[in-house]
Amino acid sequence: MPILPKKKVGIVACSGEEMPEGTVSRVAALKVLEQLRPNDTVTICLPLFLAGGEGDRAFARFYPTVAIDGCEKRCAARATEMYSGKPAASIVVTDVVSGNGLGPIRGSRTLNEAGMQAADLVAQEVAHLVDGLLGRTGREAEEAAVEEATAEVSEDEEAAISLCSCGSGIPVQKVAVNGRVVTLIALPAIFEQFYQSGKRPGDGTTRELLEVTRIYNPIPPEEEAAYAQALAREYEKYCRKHAV
Amino acid sequence: MSPNRRVVIVPCSGIGKTFGTVSREAAYTVVEDLRPDTTELVALSLLVLGDEEARAAVAGHPTVTIDGCRLACATKMVQESGLPVARSFTVLDAFRKHRDLKPEGISSLNPEGQKLARVLAEEVAEAVEELGKSET
Numbered sequence: 441m442p443i444l445p446k447k448k449v450g451i452v453a454c455s456g457e458e459m460p461e462g463t464v465s466r467v468a469a470l471k472v473l474e475q476l477r478p479n480d481t482v483t484i485c486l487p488l489f490l491a492g493g494e495g496d497r498a499f500a501r502f503y504p505t506v507a508i509d510g511c512e513k514r515c516a517a518r519a520t521e522m523y524s525g526k527p528a529a530s531i532v533v534t535d536v537v538s539g540n541g542l543g544p545i546r547g548s549r550t551l552n553e554a555g556m557q558a559a560d561l562v563a564q565e566v567a568h569l570v571d572g573l574l575g576r577t578g579r580e581a582e583e584a585a586v587e588e589a590t591a592e593v594s595e596d597e598e599a600a601i602s603l604c605s606c607g608s609g610i611p612v613q614k615v616a617v618n619g620r621v622v623t624l625i626a627l628p629a630i631f632e633q634f635y636q637s638g639k640r641p642g643d644g645t646t647r648e649l650l651e652v653t654r655i656y657n658p659i660p661p662e663e664e665a666a667y668a669q670a671l672a673r674e675y676e677k678y679c680r681k682h683a684v
Numbered sequence: 685m686s687p688n689r690r691v692v693i694v695p696c697s698g699i700g701k702t703f704g705t706v707s708r709e710a711a712y713t714v715v716e717d718l719r720p721d722t723t724e725l726v727a728l729s730l731l732v733l734g735d736e737e738a739r740a741a742v743a744g745h746p747t748v749t750i751d752g753c754r755l756a757c758a759t760k761m762v763q764e765s766g767l768p769v770a771r772s773f774t775v776l777d778a779f780r781k782h783r784d785l786k787p788e789g790i791s792s793l794n795p796e797g798q799k800l801a802r803v804l805a806e807e808v809a810e811a812v813e814e815l816g817k818s819e820t
Contacts, residue, residue: 453699454727455698456730457695457708458726458727474790485698485699485757487728488757490761491760493755513730513735515727548725
């Protein structure tokens with residue numbers, strides 16, 4: 441199996457613009473992404489996710505996600521489950537507000553003080569969930585929070601992330617199959633692993649490539665031959681490019 | 685314009701990029717500042733996930749989408765939900781016309797980004813006006 445980039449947690453916020461709680465979800469998500477756990481989290485763009493953004497959907501297939509919803513309609517959690525997989529954890533702003541006895545949240549565009557407090561509480565809760573999902577507890581989590589505040593992303597990690605079309609950290613590659621362009625998840629990592637293990641273009645390698653690619657991507661049986669042809673062609677290109 | 689001739693505004697909702705923030709800010713500027721009596725903001729996710737209330741709000745009213753980038757998620761999703769889009773705008777197009785207004789920041793926009801949102805909102809407000817007239 442290809443080695444995928446460092447495990448991260450995807451944050452999906454409902455972002456509902458029409459209600460203040462939607463803004464709380466957005467502000468809380470950004471606080472986690474930008475301040476509390478910037479190196480451990482990525483945003484999953486809900487509209488792109490809904491519109492079929494393969495990179496974002498791929499991320500949620502591989503990695504745990506936390507859904508932050510403004511209200512009980514739970515659009516972010518439902519969309520994640522519908523298009524990818526059940527979120528590892530889910531928070532509803534209205535639950536946090538009532539659970540902490542906060543005053544009425546007002547201001548869809550600019551939150552009132554209660555709204556900002558709610559965003560802080562939600563963000564803290566999400567950061568704890570992220571720590572839990574990454575297997576950190578107690579002191580380890582506290583240390584990680586300090587590291588997050590000071591750490592730089594390594595060059596290697598940046599290189600891996602840059603392979604991805606959506607910034608989620610999953611490498612993807614666009615390939616022409618049967619005259620149309622499809623996005624194949626993890627293909628750059630698969631090619632790299634095949635190449636490093638000395639596998640060179642040929643019928644046997646193509647068959648293997650097809651099987652490994654199938655783990656991460658749906659390949660319709662009637663299109664297997666076309667996919668095999670495309671994989672063989674792209675892998676040949678990859679090998680030519682990497683040959684010393 | 686009477687309530688049953690209001691125009692629905694659907695921004696892209698993206699939170700990962702600056703252009704998404706500009707689209708949202710433009711949408712708020714239209715519905716709160718420029719055309720508060722004739723427009724209504726509807727969240728994209730509610731529409732796409734089939735929320736009856738959101739669909740009812742859109743049905744029978746002209747819809748204007750404001751997308752962040754050329755992926756045009758808001759426009760595509762409204763159309764795929766079986767609802768017509770009367771006019772669509774993108775932040776990217778607005779930026780092409782106003783290269784001096786380079787937006788930066790996601791949580792909070794820089795002054796150029798705020799200005800770009802305002803310029804775009806004014807364009808959208810004009811479209812709202814035209815759509816209102818064409819309905820009378």
